[in-house]
Amino acid sequence: xxxxxxxxxxxxxxxxxxxxxxxxxxSPARYPTFATVAPDGTPEARxxxxxxxxxxxxxxxxxxxxxxxxxxxxxxxxKAAFHVWIPRADLQIRITATVEIQTGSxxxxxxxxxxxxxxVSYGTRPTPGTAILDAYAYEKPSDRERFAVLRCHLLEIxxxxxxxxxxxxxxxxENEWAGTWLAP
Amino acid sequence: xxxxxxxxxxxxxxxxxxxxxxxxxxSPARYPTFATVAPDGTPEARxxxxxxxxxxxxxxxxxxxxxxxxxxxxxxxxKAAFHVWIPRADLQIRITATVEIQTGSxxxxxxxxxxxxxxVSYGTRPTPGTAILDAYAYEKPSDRERFAVLRCHLLEIxxxxxxxxxxxxxxxxENEWAGTWLAP
Numbered sequence: 001x002x003x004x005x006x007x008x009x010x011x012x013x014x015x016x017x018x019x020x021x022x023x024x025x026x027s028p029a030r031y032p033t034f035a036t037v038a039p040d041g042t043p044e045a046r047x048x049x050x051x052x053x054x055x056x057x058x059x060x061x062x063x064x065x066x067x068x069x070x071x072x073x074x075x076x077x078x079k080a081a082f083h084v085w086i087p088r089a090d091l092q093i094r095i096t097a098t099v100e101i102q103t104g105s106x107x108x109x110x111x112x113x114x115x116x117x118x119x120v121s122y123g124t125r126p127t128p129g130t131a132i133l134d135a136y137a138y139e140k141p142s143d144r145e146r147f148a149v150l151r152c153h154l155l156e157i158x159x160x161x162x163x164x165x166x167x168x169x170x171x172x173x174e175n176e177w178a179g180t181w182l183a184p
Numbered sequence: 185x186x187x188x189x190x191x192x193x194x195x196x197x198x199x200x201x202x203x204x205x206x207x208x209x210x211s212p213a214r215y216p217t218f219a220t221v222a223p224d225g226t227p228e229a230r231x232x233x234x235x236x237x238x239x240x241x242x243x244x245x246x247x248x249x250x251x252x253x254x255x256x257x258x259x260x261x262x263k264a265a266f267h268v269w270i271p272r273a274d275l276q277i278r279i280t281a282t283v284e285i286q287t288g289s290x291x292x293x294x295x296x297x298x299x300x301x302x303x304v305s306y307g308t309r310p311t312p313g314t315a316i317l318d319a320y321a322y323e324k325p326s327d328r329e330r331f332a333v334l335r336c337h338l339l340e341i342x343x344x345x346x347x348x349x350x351x352x353x354x355x356x357x358e359n360e361w362a363g364t365w366l367a368p
Contacts, residue, residue, distance in 0.1 A: 045267035083229035
């Protein structure tokens with residue numbers, strides 16, 4: 001067993017999972033829960049697909065339709081939280097971030113790489129969350145103008161490893177990702 | 185296949201999963217993600233164990249140590265969100281709630297039913313989130329005074345069924361849980 005007091009090894013492991021999440025759709029980090037705060041102060045959480053992870057830039061990326069409630073929430077309060085549970089590693093990854101919403105020409109290059117079959121996720125009519133009379137009374141055209149990249153600039157990473165004894169550590173961007181052990 | 189436009193059947197299915205989550209530790213609804221808002225406005229999300237589910241009372245219950253950050257968050261903003269993904273049913277359950285924090289004599293009966301082995305989850309020293317010098321520099325005594333029940337009074341349930349075509353419905357407490365289809 002590696003040194004249980006090696007903070008950087010724990011952080012390395014978390015980044016391995018996040019990076020794999022982008023590449024492998026069967027990885028548990030592919031589909032984090034993404035929490036935001038609605039304008040009325042209510043927390044909201046939903047599954048998202050992880051589309052980018054850069055440790056050197058401290059960035060995670062998610063693609064979204066700009067007509068969704070998460071964009072409304074982020075325009076009001078740009079803070080977001082990611083939550084991932086990695087079953088085989090007994091590892092909980094919690095991340096807080098400030099989110100930059102990229103649309104128009106800023107997201108153009110990324111749109112070009114979205115497969116045709118996935119483009120229908122951006123442009124649902126009527127807009128997501130609108131009441132409809134029938135379960136299927138909606139269309140899913142592809143609308144490039146509705147595509148946005150959520151560039152999530154990481155502020156803090158909180159890891160809990162549920163081993164025989166629990167270990168919890170916090171890593172903060174401001175401290176250049178130096179870690180601290182926390183009581184779990 | 186049942187009628188895809190049967191709103192109550194979809195809600196029934198969600199409650200079946202939530203109820204099973206309380207009884208069966210291997211059920212996916214056993215461990216929801218629970219989101220709150222920290223006093224500085226940052227959303228927070230973590231795994232919790234579902235300890236109670238009453239459809240007739242529109243209540244979900246979670247047990248916690250009162251010294252955790254989620255209690256600090258809830259004392260400031262009593263709104264919370266649950267998020268559960270049920271893989272075999274392709275069902276996303278999202279719930280918003282107002283949370284009542286029960287401590288002292290209000291939580292006494294429930295403490296009596298917490299197994300001895302689980303009581304160590306309430307009372308960690310130093311308190312959870314405190315910086316420590318070594319990964320294991322903490323103790324887990326059992327402290328009845330630190331035990332709280334989070335009684336979550338449900339306000340809204342949002343369900344997304346990812347079938348061949350997606351179905352999304354919203355159910356609201358104020359409307360006595362009548363449902364509405366939404367564009368997904």
